[in-house]
Amino acid sequence: MTTKYTRGSFQLMKSMNRSIILNMIREEGPISRAEIAKQTRLTPPTVSNIVKELINTQFVIETTQGMSKGGRKPTLLEINADQFYTLGIDVGTFHMKFVVTNLFGDLKDVTSLPIGNYPGNEDILSIMKQGIQDLLYSGKNDPDKFLGIGVGMHGIVDPEEGISLFAPSFQLRNIPIKEELEKDFNMIVKVENDARTMTLGEYWFGNGNDADNMVGVNVGNGIGAGMMIKGRLFHGENSIAGEIGHVTIDLSGPKCTCGNYGCLQTLAAGPAIAERARKELKTGKPSIIHELVDGDFEKVDGQVVYQAACEGDEFSIDLLNQTGRYLGIGLTNLIHTINPKRIIVGGGVSNAGDFLMKGIEETIQSRGLTDKAKETSIVLSKLGEHASAIGACVLVLEEFFVR
Known part of the structure; x- marks a missing residue:
């Protein structure tokens, strides 16, 4: 029992440390390994091992050398922003907006599809799938670069199960968004209320990045x-x-x-x-x-x-x-x-x-x-008409940067 518990705890700590370091590079990069170790109080070997893993997975790249305080100049680290993309969806009353962003929330692609009058559950799912297909396979984006799909849905949402419990504009209930999209596109799918995704987008990339409350x-x-x-x-x-x-x-x-x-x-x-x-x-x-x-x-x-x-x-x-x-x-x-x-x-x-x-x-x-x-x-x-869709992308980014 002790061995199993210790192994599980080690894997968890490794994952937490990985996210802590990755997020620090995102927020403060370019930054040196030594500075990461100093701020996180992790040992230099731990930082080096995790950074090596992040470089191997191409989340992080080495960049220009920093100022020397005596001795060899430190190599700085920064997020490899355009190596990975996320796809965000904002489900409005009359239109569904789709965006592609990089790891810094920069827009790379945008499209929109109309939502007809009195749609059913299948209609909403069908429009989602069409928009995703359009962005994944338009020829402009590499499908292998996508980390996942985020959905901002108006109304009451179960974020754990990824279900739209009640969409008042359509009078629809129990739309299995997460299940359907993960089945069709074989990548992580996160679902949240659209006002919350807007808030999340502003917190990460907009006018809320200095306000925890x-x-x-x-x-x-x-x-x-x-x-x-x-x-x-x-x-x-x-x-x-x-x-x-x-x-x-x-x-x-x-x-x-x-x-x-x-x-x-x-x-x-x-x-x-x-x-x-x-x-x-x-x-x-x-x-x-x-x-x-x-x-x-x-x-x-x-x-x-x-x-x-x-x-x-x-x-x-x-x-x-x-x-x-x-x-x-x-x-x-x-x-x-x-x-x-x-x-x-x-x-x-x-x-x-x-x-x-x-x-x-x-x-x-x-x-x-x-x-x-x-x-x-x-x-x-600050993010304007794309705030909810960009925030939907953040739902996916949180899986990698936040623990």
């Missing part, structure tokens, strides 16, 4: 949040942590797809912005939107409202400011609940940028409990 809020056709606590995604007991789109903001508000009234997403998500615009325009409110849609209010969507705001339309500017105020109430609730260092706002609606931020900041200033709460950093996503 942060929240990413994905504002699109729905609203969801990813919560990062001490550098780890927080899921809650049943993987529903972060469903702030269904926090009640107005008891007398519009009915939500979840069946409740006045949820945040009925007031601040993309469809809510369009619905409020249509309703007020029909009462005769003056706006250049009338001309932009040729009087056809069915053509009014969030993008049209944003376009009008950019052209100085007071009606649209006020509408987006009000949307920001609704979002600000939701974000204030988050600040008072988990007190993050930073909140990053992403998703399609975040393209409205300054128009939204004005309302968000005003609300937090008026509702924040303390001066420190009011000073919480609120920023827009």
Whole structure:
């Protein structure tokens, strides 16, 4: 028993040390073996053996020599960023985005496929498989370079089993994403909620890389949040942590797809912005939107409202400011609940940028409990429209860099 336990512990420690060293090279490279040993407190022979293994597997390469402190110049190590790729998928309401990134999250390839009306489980899986095939076998990418596939799926997800438990935009349940994709493509597949993948992407490669306690809020056709606590995604007991789109903001508000009234997403998500615009325009409110849609209010969507705001339309500017105020109430609730260092706002609606931020900041200033709460950093996503898909790639990278 003792021998078995010791052997298992040694393999675990070796794996942990490997990840620690690999992550240090990723974050601080180019870096010398001696500096790695100093910072990790691992013995120089241990560091040398693991580095040799990492070089053999081509995750790490030796690069230009560092400054000498007397004696021979040290050879520095850095990540061999373009030797391996990951493939990330962001499952939206109307489109599925696919990206290929290297080990530093740099985009190497992008494609998008439409999602038809009322898709079934098989339709969603079929579109995923088609997009993956397109990127793996387009001739632009070497299929042997791919480490795995990450999927950011809206709604409730079981990340352990890789199942979409409930996708509200499609009213679909129990889509076996991990099982199906691993069977067809024979590589690791990780599945997570899209707001959490957005948060993960920003934490690794975006505006969250200096904040271990942060929240990413994905504002699109729905609203969801990813919560990062001490550098780890927080899921809650049943993987529903972060469903702030269904926090009640107005008891007398519009009915939500979840069946409740006045949820945040009925007031601040993309469809809510369009619905409020249509309703007020029909009462005769003056706006250049009338001309932009040729009087056809069915053509009014969030993008049209944003376009009008950019052209100085007071009606649209006020509408987006009000949307920001609704979002600000939701974000204030988050600040008072988990007190993050930073909140990053992403998703399609975040393209409205300054128009939204004005309302968000005003609300937090008026509702924040303390001066420190009011000073919480609120920023827009750095990774933009690809944040969730890039974050899905990070799900795979975590398997190699984090233990």
